[in-house]
Amino acid sequence: MAETLSPVRVRFAPSPTGHLHIGGARTALYNYLIARKTGGQFILRIEDTDRKRYVAGAEEEIINGLHWLGVDWDEGPDKGGPYGPYRQSQRKEIYQQYAQMLIEQDKAYYCFCSPERLEKVRQEQLSRKESPHYDGTCRRLDPQEAKARVMAGEPHVIRFKTPQEGTTTVTDLLRGEITVENRVLDDYILVKSDGLALYHLAAAVDDHLMKITHVIRGSEWLPTFPLHGLIHRAFGWQEPVWVHLSVFLKPSGKGKMSKRESAELIKDGYSIFIKDLQGLGYLPEAVVNWIALMGWSYDDHTEFFTMADLIEKFSLERLNPAPAAINFTKFDHFNGLHIRHLPVEELAKRIKPFLLEQGYEVDEDVLLKITPLIQERLHTLDEVVEIAGFFFRADVQPAAEDLVVKDLSPKESYELAQKILKILNQLPDMRVSTSEPPLRQFVEESGLKPAQVFGLIRAAVTGQKISPPLFESMEIIGKEMVVKRMEKAISILKKMAEEAESQA
């Protein structure tokens, strides 16, 4: 299969009925990538023909989410373009016009069956263990008579006159030819009784009118794919290249993520909704890298991709049709990778909101100093609070047991802390080059292990058992604060030593 290098026109066509999730984002991303790679156009089209399911704000969320990811489009509802409008609810008349053409050519027909009757037929078929489908009542109506009933104002829909014999073969770029028996295809409704087109008609008409060359969409469309081919052919249009992407499965690999499961993910610090990811501490760069690699690969060793890399390397031919289980652990890995690739100033900028959110006052200079210390320790941006919050707190609260040195008693720890404080007090400043040599010398002379001495200082100064590098941290905190925190640790240890004494 030769790579398509001529410019493509592709589209992402979400319906504004819920949150933009990683599956939709990936579809948008792939469309965007192939458009940019080939120098073609990427179009955003809102498929809002179902007024009942319309969710206010959903379109805005889609737009914001895509922008955040770094995916932009050339034509769309927010920026216009030569083939607009780009909202299907504003294209009602266009679809009706095309539906009319089909009726005139006897490729579609009016149907007056009520939803109630349809439902009854469906139930009967189900009870007979038949696959539910339209029974064809109105298909047999005389066209003139049907037209008259329509003129008289009788409620009706328009159905596609699906061939009842033979087979239909459509071609998916990843799967090859797919052939189905026409008799298993239904006489799908093209236009609803409210006059608005259903997806099957609207998408076909728009894809043709908007000169879409490649339809890259989710594989939930595979079952109706033959119908879509049939519709294009009924109009005599050339079909676009069809590409059906794999689906995302839940981490266990057992089925798609349910609504409830998706909502509960947030408790573990994860989400499949793009709107949540920023607040959870994820980088758009990492999201893009992660989702790009679920269903697509470049070669057997490259895994780190920037958007620019992806535009250069992406190809439809290397798409994988098999379903992929979502792996959040790998997501964290990619996030850490991209965090480490960020310039320090940029990382500092992205970390700041998480600190501010905690109510910390963030000094820019301090922030720029601590950022390099935590850069390789961060997997998500919000971890900055846990790892480096002590830099911004006026006081720390070390746990008493963290201050007691391994293999030493509280009393011995207390005495050790006093010696350390004495050294600290004598230092002219707290620069690494000033503090490290005398403290290391002290460790040597004391016969203790570095881990014992530095562990005590760490707990006292940072209030944590684990922290960024100690000497660098002390330099940023400054002598005054270091001494103050050491004194506080001593008082805690003193109390512990006394308690141990009285118990003995």
Add this chain to the structure above:
RNA sequence: GCCCCCAUCGUCUAGGGGACCAGGACGCAGCCCUUUCAAGGCUAAAACGGGGGUUCGAAUCCCCCUGGGGGCACCA
């Protein structure tokens, strides 16, 4: 029930008849580095779902089975 799609380590994947006693990544385990935690380096364990063909030769091609997924609306 019917239709469609898919099938390599736990997970994401490389592999398009011999280069494969199957490679990479995440995770997991161990070691090294190291004041903690990370990061980094090294090592280990870990897969071609089953059965038939085709072929001198199959993870790779074909068929069946099994398993998994998706769909069967006046939703998209």
